[in-house]
Amino acid sequence: MNSFNDIHQWLSQWQPAIAANFERRLVVVEGECEWQQHVAEVFYRYFNADNRQCFLWGEDQTFLTGTTKNYRHQLGCEYDLVIFSDPLFHPDAFSALSGTLKAGGILLWLKPEVQSPGIFMQRVMTKFIQDAHVIHLTSATLPIVSINTYVQ
Numbered sequence: 330m331n332s333f334n335d336i337h338q339w340l341s342q343w344q345p346a347i348a349a350n351f352e353r354r355l356v357v358v359e360g361e362c363e364w365q366q367h368v369a370e371v372f373y374r375y376f377n378a379d380n381r382q383c384f385l386w387g388e389d390q391t392f393l394t395g396t397t398k399n400y401r402h403q404l405g406c407e408y409d410l411v412i413f414s415d416p417l418f419h420p421d422a423f424s425a426l427s428g429t430l431k432a433g434g435i436l437l438w439l440k441p442e443v444q445s446p447g448i449f450m451q452r453v454m455t456k457f458i459q460d461a462h463v464i465h466l467t468s469a470t471l472p473i474v475s476i477n478t479y480v481q
Contacts, residue, residue, distance in 0.1 A: 331471055336371040339471045344375070348433025355427070355436045356464040357457055364468045365439040369412050372437050376410040386426060387414030387439070400425050407431045414439040418450060 347354055358368045376383050384403060400422035411426045413436060427436050443450065457463045464472055 331468060333367070333371055335471060336368060336466075337375060340372065340375050343472070344433065344435065347435075351432035352462075353427075353430040353432065353434045353436070354462060354464060355438065355457070356466060357438050357440050358466045359440050359442075360468045361442070365414070368466060369414070369437060369439060372410060372435065373412065381409035382407065382431070383410040383412070384408045384426065384429065385412045385414075386422065387412070387416075403429050409434050410437065411435075412437045412439065414441075416441045418453075420449070420453075 356372075358365045373383055373385070384406070386400065400419070404425060406429050408429050409431055411430060411434070413423060413426060415422065418441070423438075430436060446454070458465075466472075
């Protein structure tokens with residue numbers, strides 16, 4: 330498993346580059362719940378250290394503060410980081426919260442492990458896998474950071 334320092338170092342190299350280009354990115358974290366929580370805490374600490382705006386959405390993680398009932402209240406707000414952890418994947422919340430990201434912002438999706446995903450989730454994951462701008466983090470590998478382009 331990648332250590333706290335490995336993930337933090339990768340994030341501190343990659344995130345300023347997307348901020349400089351005014352991009353917003355989706356990061357899909359796959360793996361066991363403990364690994365996902367580890368990654369989410371690294372991202373949260375990274376953004377929170379500079380007093381940037383973070384929104385924590387979900388019911389699965391102990392440190393998350395959002396609830397599945399208040400995503401509509403976030404419309405019009407702006408965040409540098411949105412951590413999305415919903416074991417049932419609420420597509421309306423996911424879409425709405427993605428629209429709250431500032432330039433340089435990250436939507437961190439803690440993707441639940443599903444034994445037999447439905448057709449909708451299969452389509453979502455197919456689209457995300459095909460999109461070169463979606464970052465996929467696993468406990469085994471971290472993406473390579475390049476100055477001009479992103480390589481996974």
